[in-house]
Amino acid sequence: MAFSAADVKNLREMTGVGMMDCKKALVEADGDIDKAVEWLREKGLAAAQKKAGRIAAEGVAYAAVIDGVGVIVEVNAESDFVAKNELFNEYVQGVAAVIAKENPADLDALYAAPFGNGKTVQEEQNDKVLVIGENIKVRRFARYAEGLNVPYVHMGGRIAVLVNMDAPENDAVVELAKDIAMQVAALNPTFQDKSQIDDEFIAKEKEIRLAQAKEDPKNASKPEAILTKIVEGGLSKYFKEICLMQQPFVKDDKVSVERHIADVAKAAGVEIKLNSYTRFEKGEGLEKRQDDLAEEVAKLVK
Numbered sequence: 001m002a003f004s005a006a007d008v009k010n011l012r013e014m015t016g017v018g019m020m021d022c023k024k025a026l027v028e029a030d031g032d033i034d035k036a037v038e039w040l041r042e043k044g045l046a047a048a049q050k051k052a053g054r055i056a057a058e059g060v061a062y063a064a065v066i067d068g069v070g071v072i073v074e075v076n077a078e079s080d081f082v083a084k085n086e087l088f089n090e091y092v093q094g095v096a097a098v099i100a101k102e103n104p105a106d107l108d109a110l111y112a113a114p115f116g117n118g119k120t121v122q123e124e125q126n127d128k129v130l131v132i133g134e135n136i137k138v139r140r141f142a143r144y145a146e147g148l149n150v151p152y153v154h155m156g157g158r159i160a161v162l163v164n165m166d167a168p169e170n171d172a173v174v175e176l177a178k179d180i181a182m183q184v185a186a187l188n189p190t191f192q193d194k195s196q197i198d199d200e201f202i203a204k205e206k207e208i209r210l211a212q213a214k215e216d217p218k219n220a221s222k223p224e225a226i227l228t229k230i231v232e233g234g235l236s237k238y239f240k241e242i243c244l245m246q247q248p249f250v251k252d253d254k255v256s257v258e259r260h261i262a263d264v265a266k267a268a269g270v271e272i273k274l275n276s277y278t279r280f281e282k283g284e285g286l287e288k289r290q291d292d293l294a295e296e297v298a299k300l301v302k
Contacts, residue, residue: 003031015040018123056135057286059083060157062092066100070149072162073099073141074280078134091128095121099141107138142278150174152181159185159281166273173272176264179251184279189244206231
């Protein structure tokens with residue numbers, strides 16, 4: 001029985017197994033989809049699909065500079081234990097290398113890209129799932145091809161930050177970038193600069209704060225004009241908390257990050273521009289797996 005490329009794609013979607021293995025299974029099964037699934041199960045390959053639906057909210061956030069290209073990626077697994085596994089971390093580093101080399105447009109393109117060993121990233125991931133025994137997923141990534149890139153990984157991959165600058169690479173500038181990366185890791189600013197805050201965000205924040213001020217009994221006798229000034233003063237302070245460039249610099253809170261960058265540039269006699277940064281925290285916003293210890297023990301003694 002002949003089979004088409006659509007059959008290979010269908011089998012891949014059904015099982016989560018790599019394209020080449022799906023093609024081989026269809027050859028072995030003479031084009032019969034059901035028999036091909038059975039063949040994959042017998043070979044242990046389709047087991048990866050069983051794990052694909054399980055919650056993966058642990059793992060690592062990783063950042064590196066590879067051949068001058070800055071890469072940051074989050075790869076999730078089911079348990080913190082696997083995040084320390086050498087095979088898992090080799091896969092994470094391999095994915096980062098693919099991102100640097102291939103510049104994939106999105107996750108689909110990344111998974112279809114060559115891993116460098118004759119397999120695609122998806123196929124290599126399926127192999128790792130089978131060996132490690134947990135669901136593994138690349139969640140997100142970013143890439144900076146131009147400028148000076150400085151990575152920072154905090155607490156073994158709980159948080160990763162990649163800072164991108166227009167600046168010459170020297171000790172003073174690299175130290176500055178690392179300090180900024182550590183500040184981003186610790187304080188997680190919402191915006192890079194207050195100029196990036198749109199009018200809608202400001203208007204909504206004013207509305208909420210004004211309503212709160214009116215509810216406060218201490219402000220009962222104050223006219224709305226005074227309350228508005230109080231709110232605007234509070235907003236100015238708030239922007240210094242959520243905007244990186246306006247935040248107090250962590251190593252010297254008497255100056256802002258913006259001021260510190262200017263001071264380093266002046267002292268070094270160079271121009272420094274912070275282009276962008278990306279911060280990933282592993283499992284951020286994901287549902288965590290809830291382990292039932294009694295249930296796990298029961299499974300072990302069955």
